[in-house]
Amino acid sequence: DVAGNLETAFPVRSFVFDNTAPTTVVGFPTEGGSFQAAAVTAVSGTAADSPAGVSPNVDASTWGLRVNLQEQETGLWFNGSAFALASEPVPPLSADTTGWTLAVLNPQTVFADGYHYGVRVVGRDSVGNQETQANKAMTSFLIDNTVPSASVTNPPDLTAQGDTLVLTGTASDPAPEAGHTASGISGAEEIFLSIRQTSSSVNSLPLPTDFYW
Numbered sequence: 768d769v770a771g772n773l774e775t776a777f778p779v780r781s782f783v784f785d786n787t788a789p790t791t792v793v794g795f796p797t798e799g800g801s802f803q804a805a806a807v808t809a810v811s812g813t814a815a816d817s818p819a820g821v822s823p824n825v826d827a828s829t830w831g832l833r834v835n836l837q838e839q840e841t842g843l844w845f846n847g848s849a850f851a852l853a854s855e856p857v858p859p860l861s862a863d864t865t866g867w868t869l870a871v872l873n874p875q876t877v878f879a880d881g882y883h884y885g886v887r888v889v890g891r892d893s894v895g896n897q898e899t900q901a902n903k904a905m906t907s908f909l910i911d912n913t914v915p916s917a918s919v920t921n922p923p924d925l926t927a928q929g930d931t932l933v934l935t936g937t938a939s940d941p942a943p944e945a946g947h948t949a950s951g952i953s954g955a956e957e958i959f960l961s962i963r964q965t966s967s968s969v970n971s972l973p974l975p976t977d978f979y980w
Contacts, residue, residue, distance in 0.1 A: 788898045789816035789890030791832065793906035796886070801909040801950030804878040810834065811868040816892040823893075824860040831891050833858035833900075834869045839883040839907065840946065849877060855900070858889070880912040881947025911950040915940040917958065925968055934960070 793812040796802055814821045814832050822831035835858045836845035844852040847859065861867045867888070871877055878884065885905030891897035917938040922928050938958050940949040952958065962980040963973065970977075 783818045785817075785819040785892065785894050786896060787816075787892075788896040789814050789821050789831075789892050791888040791890040791898065791903075793886045793888055796884075796906070796908035798906045799908070801911050803912055804874045804880070804910050807871060807874045807878060807908075807910070809868050809870045810836065810886050811866075812888060814865050814867060814888070814890045816890065816896075819892040819894045819896070821864045821893070822891050824862070824864055826860075827857075830860055831864035831893075832861045832867050833889045834861060834867065835887045836869075836871075837885045837887070837905065838879070839885050840879075841882075845877075848872070855887075864890075875912075878910040879947075880910060880943045881949065883907055883909050883948065909948060909950055911940075911948075913941060913943045913949060915952055934962075 791812065791814045793810065795809075795811050796807060822829060824830045824832060835855055836850070837843070837855070838845075838850040841850065842853075843850040844855050846852050846856070861869065885907045887900070887903050887905050889898045889900045889903055915938060917936060919934070919936040921935040922932060938952055940951050942949045964978040964980070965974060966976065
């Protein structure tokens, strides 16, 4: 002060500077994966931020995590029960943030066979740093409900063959319809072959006396 008195104990206020948005990750479905629709009952992942931490989901102005789903062939966005929105919505608030899950009810009717879907997750921390929704890359996956098709080309059906025989055939994974995609057969190790020895060609069903190779 004017008289020359000087404080010897100074007040201290500490703070940490955080200028970095959270890191958000989609754990399931995996990027580039193929799944049956019934398996995708939810999409889930994680969000992390330091030092401020991911904000809790409270309301439209205080939120920490938002998730959107898009049907990529049609460009439509998920409204909570179907892919029907022409433009990306403001996503609903998740119940959790650091370990988040978005449930998908009735996935067999929600997802179309042979279509790709994208998951976009956006995080925000407790001091307002957030990922840019429009610039955030999607995690894409394929729904495939169509079974592959396999057939034997040699030997012909109901024919007599010698002791040495080369078995041949084909296997494919057809797309359900035009404009849709199949996941494909990854390799020969995914093709299974069974040979049954039976007493008569009319035995279309296995018998207890049959043998297998």
